[in-house]
Amino acid sequence: MKPAVAVAGVLSIMIVAAIGGFVVHQSLKPDLGSGTVRSNPDPGEVLGKRRPDFSLPDLEGEMRSLNEWDGKLIVINFWATWCPPCREEIPVFMELQEEFADRGLQFLGIALQEAEEVRDYVNETGMNYPVLTGYREVIKIAAALGNYMGALPYTVVINREGVIEFVKAGPLDLETARSTLLQYL
């Protein structure tokens, strides 16, 4: 075979591959052109920022404001009963709450659900920290704390000065949670 012919063959294959690549790239792009895809800002954006103010109803329907726990190291955990990974880490948080309560650590559960949906679960597991509930409001608060997609569980650590120190989407194990909290206690 003449070299020129071989070159032409290889070139054509490369062109096909390149176009194939472009097409694959196009087809992998989610939701072309709709302009509605939110880019998820780096949660680094909220790190080091002052926490937002908010209030939400607790399980008794009483409005509770975040200010109530000012001066403590606050760990906010967004969760729901329908979220298996959330349920798995709750015992971890209960244990840490017990261990560090006297050092000024305050866990705060925020359920992306209505109060009646979580009440039984909270009683059965004997959760030893307050649980606030809500739906739209909770999604907004989660977004303000860097969780733009409302994914659960989502954990935020706010230091005694009210500055966001740590965020994490997905469950935390006991080791990681303890060593993280010890940095800020």
Next chain:
Amino acid sequence: MKLFRFTGALILLAIVWPALAGSLSDRISGVFSGNQTDEILDPEQAFRIDSRIIDGSTLEVRWDVEPGYYLYRDKFAFEAEDAELGLGAIRLPAGEMIDDPLFGEVAINTGEVNAVIPLQRPTSGGRSLDLKVHYQGCKKDSVCYPPISKTLSFSLPPVTSNTSVFAAATPAPIAEQDAITQRLVEGSLLANVLVFFGFGLLLSLTPCVFPMVPILSGIIVGQGRELSTRGAFILSLVYVLAMALTYSVLGIIAGSFHFNLQSAAQDPWVIIAFSLVFVLLALSMFGFYELQLPSGLRQRLNTLSHRQESGSTFGVGIMGSLSAVIVGPCVAPPLAGALLYISQTGDALLGGLALFAMGLGFGVPLLIIGTSAGKLLPRAGIWMDRVKAVFGVVMLGVAIWFLERILPGPVTLMLWAALIMVSAIFMGALDRLEAAARWTRVWKGLGLVMLVYGVALIIGAATGGSDVFRPLSPQLLQGVAGVASENSAPEFRIIKSPVDLQRELQQASLQGKPAMLDFYAEWCVDCNQMEAKTFPHPGVKQALKDIVLLKADVTANDEVDRALLRQFELFGPPAILFFDPDARERRAYRLVGFVGAEDFIAHVNEATGS
């Protein structure tokens, strides 16, 4: 299937790394980083949703769930945002059961999740439907997403006939050409497999089959002992089956990647690139150059295949699939077309079966040659090159079919004319008959028919026609004068930017009038048909009398045009949007595709509430 998908992904990754790299970086930017490491996709990407109209009374919603993620089966919910329209029993895949400590056994769905939704429709006419879809899912052992609700819009075709009122879920309107593809795609599995078998048979009539003959003969003769006809047949069959299997792997890969031609083909550059590739492929079919693997690679494969122990079934199988690779580039052009078609369907099963059938078709002559131990070799001749040339003409046709979307109608008509007429000349339409054989006469006759049709196309093109199948429409023959006087189309106000639109809509709102916005482009076949057939109709003019008519000409497809299209999540024309007197779009009444005068009048009356 998952394994195939994975292998497919690996192979494609090697070929198209640069493209994938781009997309990966897109994904990574959508991932939580900060002081954590595991990657969490945006729910839009974790559960990619897609939908289509199966027929006038059946919809399909499909989720492509990323590996490692799942959706709760009992959280799926569907609502028709239309009181008159009911949903039947929805079919969802059974899914798998997982044990949940709190809720007990819970069914989840992973991978591809197809929901088939039967509609209970009161009327048979075309109508639009907004379908509200709810779903919820998690990433395994990581995070769960809040419940997601989405509204999908469909323009349903009439139940009984499949006319050209074709539209699919936004945001992907279907141009008329794509409607043809759509119908092909919806053809039955069996029909597809048969067509591909025939396609393979046709391919086997090209010289591409030649490199395989010596390999196969080698196996059979290389037996050393006298091989019975039955033995020879079995060996050939193994060889052919292995080859067909290799092709079916290609088909499965193509089918696993659901490539949306409709949306990709809205970009003029993609269209141009595609048609260029097909022209290049066609040229190789005409023998201007030959597509082959580089000789070094080819030789290595050849030696590899010879090293296989001939006669052993396994060795023969290996040779069969190696041969498929060796002749690959020779059959690349038609294969590219076939794979493009398969990837349209997004159906890995269909892809695998169809390409397997094609491989079998391609192998039929090999079976005959092998069984007869090489006695029945086809005589190579000019006829083989002719078969290749036919493929070449088809490839050029595909190129023009692509270009149709961006070229003005008369220009594409000229291209068709040129293709048909040049083919006719090659068929000997103008050659002198010298006591020629019967077949030559048949070819000349067919050539003449094509030549005359080509002439008709040129006349059509010269008078501004654009329909390949009706180049000389009565309207064109009558002349334009009669059309202009009485049946003039209603007057549209031309707008360009989103700001223009805002202003015009406010104006209409002040007058308490509804508005209609027509996206138009010269290269849009459906739009031109609407202009020529629907808008000039006296009844249509009457129906549009009290509506502010706006038109956005997006022929240029520039930044401003695209901004306007994006505002409505449209890829391109055709699209007709309706706004109520408060300047809000009545999205359910979006029209996509050609609609005849009567249907259009009914639709306008409904959309403007009169």
